[in-house]
Amino acid sequence: xxxxxxxxxxxxxxxxxxxxxxxxxxxxxxxxxxxxxxxxxxxxxxxxxxxxxxxxxxxxxxxxxxxxxxxxxxxxxxxxxxxxxxxxxxxxxxxxxxxxxxxxxxxxxxxxxxxxxxxxxxxxxxxxxxxxxxxxxxxxxxxxxxxxxxxxxxxxxxxxxxxxxxxxxxxxxxxxxxxxxxxxxxxxxxxxxxxxxxxxxxxxxxxxxxxxxxxxxxxxxxxxxxxxxxxxxxxxxxxxxxxxxxxxxxxxxxxxxxxxxxxxxxxxxxxxxxxxxxxxxxxxxxxxxxxxxxxxxxxxxxxxxxxxxxxxxxxxxxxxxxxxxxxxxxxxxxxxxxxxxxxxxxxxxxxxxxxxxxxxxxxxxxxxxxxxxxxxxxxxxx
Amino acid sequence: xxxxxxxxxxxxxxxxxxxxxxxxxxxxxxxxxxxxxxxxxxxxxxxxxxxxxxxxxxxxxxxxxxxxxxxxxxxxxxxxxxxxxxxxxxxxxxxxxxxxxxxxxxxxxxxxxxxxxxxxxxxxxxxxxxxxxxxxxxxxxxxxxxxxxxxxxxxxxxxxxxxxxxxxxxxxxxxxxxxxxxxxxxxxxxxxxxxxxxxxxxxxxxxxxxxxxxxxxxxxxxxxxxxxxxxxxxxxxxxxxxxxxxxxxxxxxxxxxxxxxxxxxxxxxxxxxxxxxxxxxxxxxxxxxxxxxxxxxxxxxxxxxxxxxxxxx
Numbered sequence: 001x002x003x004x005x006x007x008x009x010x011x012x013x014x015x016x017x018x019x020x021x022x023x024x025x026x027x028x029x030x031x032x033x034x035x036x037x038x039x040x041x042x043x044x045x046x047x048x049x050x051x052x053x054x055x056x057x058x059x060x061x062x063x064x065x066x067x068x069x070x071x072x073x074x075x076x077x078x079x080x081x082x083x084x085x086x087x088x089x090x091x092x093x094x095x096x097x098x099x100x101x102x103x104x105x106x107x108x109x110x111x112x113x114x115x116x117x118x119x120x121x122x123x124x125x126x127x128x129x130x131x132x133x134x135x136x137x138x139x140x141x142x143x144x145x146x147x148x149x150x151x152x153x154x155x156x157x158x159x160x161x162x163x164x165x166x167x168x169x170x171x172x173x174x175x176x177x178x179x180x181x182x183x184x185x186x187x188x189x190x191x192x193x194x195x196x197x198x199x200x201x202x203x204x205x206x207x208x209x210x211x212x213x214x215x216x217x218x219x220x221x222x223x224x225x226x227x228x229x230x231x232x233x234x235x236x237x238x239x240x241x242x243x244x245x246x247x248x249x250x251x252x253x254x255x256x257x258x259x260x261x262x263x264x265x266x267x268x269x270x271x272x273x274x275x276x277x278x279x280x281x282x283x284x285x286x287x288x289x290x291x292x293x294x295x296x297x298x299x300x301x302x303x304x305x306x307x308x309x310x311x312x313x314x315x316x317x318x319x320x321x322x323x324x325x326x327x328x329x330x331x332x333x334x335x336x337x338x339x340x341x342x343x344x345x346x347x348x349x350x351x352x353x354x355x356x357x358x359x360x361x362x363x364x365x366x367x368x369x370x371x372x373x374x375x376x377x378x379x380x381x382x
Numbered sequence: 383x384x385x386x387x388x389x390x391x392x393x394x395x396x397x398x399x400x401x402x403x404x405x406x407x408x409x410x411x412x413x414x415x416x417x418x419x420x421x422x423x424x425x426x427x428x429x430x431x432x433x434x435x436x437x438x439x440x441x442x443x444x445x446x447x448x449x450x451x452x453x454x455x456x457x458x459x460x461x462x463x464x465x466x467x468x469x470x471x472x473x474x475x476x477x478x479x480x481x482x483x484x485x486x487x488x489x490x491x492x493x494x495x496x497x498x499x500x501x502x503x504x505x506x507x508x509x510x511x512x513x514x515x516x517x518x519x520x521x522x523x524x525x526x527x528x529x530x531x532x533x534x535x536x537x538x539x540x541x542x543x544x545x546x547x548x549x550x551x552x553x554x555x556x557x558x559x560x561x562x563x564x565x566x567x568x569x570x571x572x573x574x575x576x577x578x579x580x581x582x583x584x585x586x587x588x589x590x591x592x593x594x595x596x597x598x599x600x601x602x603x604x605x606x607x608x609x610x611x612x613x614x615x616x617x618x619x620x621x622x623x624x625x626x627x628x629x630x631x632x633x634x635x636x637x638x639x640x641x642x643x644x645x646x647x648x649x650x651x652x653x654x655x656x657x658x659x660x661x662x663x664x665x666x667x668x669x670x671x672x673x674x675x676x677x678x679x680x681x682x683x684x685x686x687x688x689x690x691x692x693x694x695x
Contacts, residue, residue: 079617079620080613080615084611091411093408093412105521109524110615172520180514
């Protein structure tokens with residue numbers, strides 16, 4: 001046993017040594033902590049693949065500022081406490097130049113105290129608005145927030161004269177933060193709730209909640225805020241109960257998986273998603289067309305699998321920093337941070353990004369597209 | 383008597399290691415790792431008293447850690463408590479909860495405590511996730527800095543000495559406890575419950591006492607974690623975290639004080655050591671645990687100590 005352990009340790013030390021030797025050319029270090037395993041793996045996996053792919057690609061094209069890039073990645077296993085420890089390691093031991101990561105809001109928030117203290121540019125991939133509000137000096141997040149999703153849906157409802165809705169949110173952090181944000185902007189669009197229900201992310205049946213919703217007086221539409229397969233099952237239940245109201249989903253379902261699970265019940269359902277999800281259907285003049293097509297092609301060619309909006313967010317956040325470093329002409333953290341803050345009219349897979357000292361997210365309402373299922377595929381809603 | 387000497391030597395070694403680390407650590411990441419190890423070690427010490435001596439398994443220790451951690455986050459943030467008061471309250475709450483659960487359960491024989499604590503841990507976790515207006519829900523919440531005598535404790539070095547001192551005191555207290563009448567009763571109880579009862583040991587009372595104590599250890603370290611990290615999330619109170627602590631006890635060695643420390647060191651450092659094996663870390667982690675259990679079934683410290691002893695004879 002002792003021999004085995006010695007060999008093991010020896011092997012690790014050797015591997016570390018080889019890695020050290022390759023460092024001689026002083027690369028730009030990209031740190032990342034993502035949830036590649038565990039509950040949030042379906043978010044973290046495409047994010048990591050995206051980063052690996054582009055670091056490799058940039059290096060093949062001669063690197064950045066003439067220096068190669070090196071990706072230092074740790075998997076937090078969807079555990080916020082591990083994310084905190086790994087952030088510490090990235091900052092103090094690996095001494096990375098910037099960090100992309102924090103797949104979930106929990107992971108991101110546990111990393112925030114460390115990057116703020118150390119002063120390292122940090123691009124979060126999380127969803128909740130709490131990441132960038134209040135504004136934190138070193139924390140950015142060029143990925144859609146739940147408040148934007150809520151406003152985008154409510155805007156569409158207002159256009160269609162819908163004023164009384166039911167909110168059905170899942171019990172995850174995503175759903176609950178979405179619920180809070182929806183409640184906070186309801187009044188702005190003159191919409192009121194006639195029912196406010198929740199469902200568990202692992203529930204296979206939401207009929208009791210939907211029966212209540214069906215009987216709510218004056219109800220005109222249902223807004224489902226959740227991600228994963230829960231919302232698909234809810235959609236099935238809605239049609240099974242014969243409820244014929246418009247159904248809106250937030251930005252956690254825009255995938256072909258959703259249509260596969262919900263089946264015919266998905267027909268006519270509306271959901272939010274970045275332009276990435278309808279890459280094939282984008283009009284030729286669409287400003288996002290080039291970046292989205294390029295991303296889809298690179299990703300599917302490299303990994304032989306479909307794209308997700310989460311990988312797209314990793315792309316956007318990574319390249320915002322890459323471009324900032326290019327503009328700054330240095331990896332000096334304070335200068336790079338300033339340049340990230342100056343990002344404007346930057347087109348990514350998630351929409352147009354305009355950062356400022358008071359807005360570290362940079363998206364407006366139109367970053368998310370409202371999609372609709374027509375004949376079993378997602379198309380942009382008219 | 384030799385036992386006593388071995389214990390003192392062990393304590394001296396741990397003290398020396400604790401004293402040296404800050405001077406040899408290349409950067410504060412290693413200090414951070416040492417602090418997390420120390421925090422785990424104290425919790426595992428408490429848990430090991432319960433498992434090793436009372437022969438009872440707790441599958442909900444992370445729940446007590448969660449209680450302590452959120453007491454330190456919620457009470458100062460929402461109610462303006464002093465962090466020290468919040469820390470004490472968290473530890474006491476964990477102890478009180480343990481006492482309430484333990485009393486009826488220890489009247490029964492068998493592993494009912496495992497079942498009860500499993501449920502308890504999950505309940506704590508659900509409450510922390512759902513009471514979002516107080517706890518921040520699944521995303522967690524930030525924790526205000528700890529203030530001691532008017533000074534904010536924020537640097538790694540300050541925390542290192544605090545956790546180091548807590549660890550040494552805990553080890554010393556555990557060693558003394560095992561050698562006390564209380565400890566002798568516990569060991570009798572571990573050997574044979576019936577025999578212990580025959581010689582007049584109040585089995586239930588001792589079991590409850592040790593369970594409450596280990597819960598308070600966990601609650602206290604939960605508070606320390608919260609202040610040190612500056613952020614808490616319900617993941618702290620996860621079932622997975624409970625199992626992790628249990629694994630530390632088993633790998634280090636049940637009913638062994640230094641086994642607890644070694645188990646904590648190994649299982650806290652191992653994931654960091656393996657983190658560079660991208661994609662294979664879980665496999666390697668599992669393999670190390672399986673090998674440990676096959677070749678060192680009684681845990682690292684007891685097995686190695688026995689082997690050492692045999693060779694000396």
